[in-house]
Amino acid sequence: MLRIVEVDNPKRKCSFIDFAHDHYATDPHYVPELYIAQRDHLDPSKNPYFDNAKAALFLAESNGKVLGRIAVVDDVIFHRHAERDTGVFGFFESIDDERVSTALLDTASKWLASRGLKAMEGPYHFSTNHSCGLLVDGFGHAPSLMMPYNKDYYARLLEQYGLQKKTDVLAYRIQQEDFPERLRRSLPMLEDRFSKAGIKVRPINLRQFESDVRMTLDVYNQAWSANAGFAPMTDREYLHAAKDMKLIMDPELVLLAEKDGKCVGFSLTLPDANQVFRKIKRGRLLPTGIFHLLFGRRNISSVRILALGVLEKYRRMGIDAYFYARTFEYVNRHPSYRSGEASWILEDNAEMNNAILKMGGQEEKRYRFYRMPLR
Structure with a gap:
């Protein structure tokens, strides 16, 4: 029954x-x-x-x-x-x-x-x-x-x-070889533009992890505020999520744009640790799963671009394009990374979808949010 x-x-x-x-x-x-x-x-x-x-x-x-x-x-x-x-x-x-x-x-x-x-x-x-x-x-x-x-x-x-x-x-897949070379070549020009505007882009500093993470919270809550179903995260919740990510983080893939000591944009990309997790039986680290976790990440071939946001005032400066270009410039140099997934992107966000298509992205997966009135 x-x-x-x-x-x-x-x-x-x-x-x-x-x-x-x-x-x-x-x-x-x-x-x-x-x-x-x-x-x-x-x-x-x-x-x-x-x-x-x-x-x-x-x-x-x-x-x-x-x-x-x-x-x-x-x-x-x-x-x-x-x-x-x-x-x-x-x-x-x-x-x-x-x-x-x-x-x-x-x-x-x-x-x-x-x-x-x-x-x-x-x-x-x-x-x-x-x-x-x-x-x-x-x-x-x-x-x-x-x-x-x-x-x-x-x-x-x-x-x-x-x-x-x-x-x-x-969710879009961007192969390393499909990422436009012209965007990678734009890095020095964009860096010169940022320098003149007093903007500096740097990787996250794991030695000051909590303070760096807290710097990005306002950007996250503002940049995603118009997304379907979005609810702002509290400081405690945001830091908790970040600490979980730190275990698999490659600092060269987490970029912060700063002006006058304030974060005006950031991008968060992580190695696709699912390539390791899929080998861990039933998600248990013991007795053998811990070894996959410790030694498997060196063979991860893909990354996931989870989040990329820029404060409204700075969105016409090319910071978002710079984040993508610098990320894939690093992917190109890395010994094992071969592609990236950009996800998720709202289907009606024409600006973002067109930008990713121009970067060589191809739609790989589609996810649906459902809704209904309660009876």
Whole structure:
């Protein structure tokens, strides 16, 4: 008999995390998240996101077997800044059975409605500042770092329930050899322009990591404020996320533009550690996963451009083009990097999409945000 149970103890929390590993056991493109990272992300005592949010996790079970899972979130900052009276669902996984997906989504809807919310959107894990969206095109490719992956029938299950497309976001692949040489050659000219304007671009300094990260927070919250579903990050939440990234960070790929000691733009690119994580069985570092983590990064062949933002006042100076050119100039020199993924980009952001196409980018994956009124 099918039943939905709330995750209310450590055993069920473990089942919630482990279900994905079993569900994708034969899928060659699935990449397990590190167990310790996912456990901490779901833990209100360790993740400062929960300073302003309340979540519930649910499992679908039948005869002792887990058939699906879902999370729901009431995020105060999200419905204050992004979507009023809207709750979020995420971490959705289900076997290909409409009874199971409907039971999970019904439970999510009722939980959100009980808190006075009028609409539901997602999937976000837990917000658009985290892994988000449903993969709807590009199933022949493994996901890049911090990007989602799912079964190809999930869109059908969500749409059968009544969820409708809110927007799509895109992931572009840029091969090292396709990046225009003219942009790399523009670096000295742009540096001269910046120097005359009192702007300096430098890599992040890992010895002053926290202060450098805090410098970029205002840029992040301002530059992304118009994005679909965006909610600003708090200082605690932002620093927490940055510390997780520091473990795999290549400082030459994290660039800060400064003027008069203030950050006016930054770009964040990380080695695609998913190429290492996919070899770590069930996301467990012990007994052997730790060795993949320690020694595997030297063979990573791709990077992911996660974020690139410039304050409005400085957007016509070529800082964004400089970030891309300097990043790929470094990729070109690096012994193992061969390509980069730029993700995610809103489908209706014509300026950004056109810029990436001109840099040799090709659309590789498409993700969808869904929304529906609560019944």
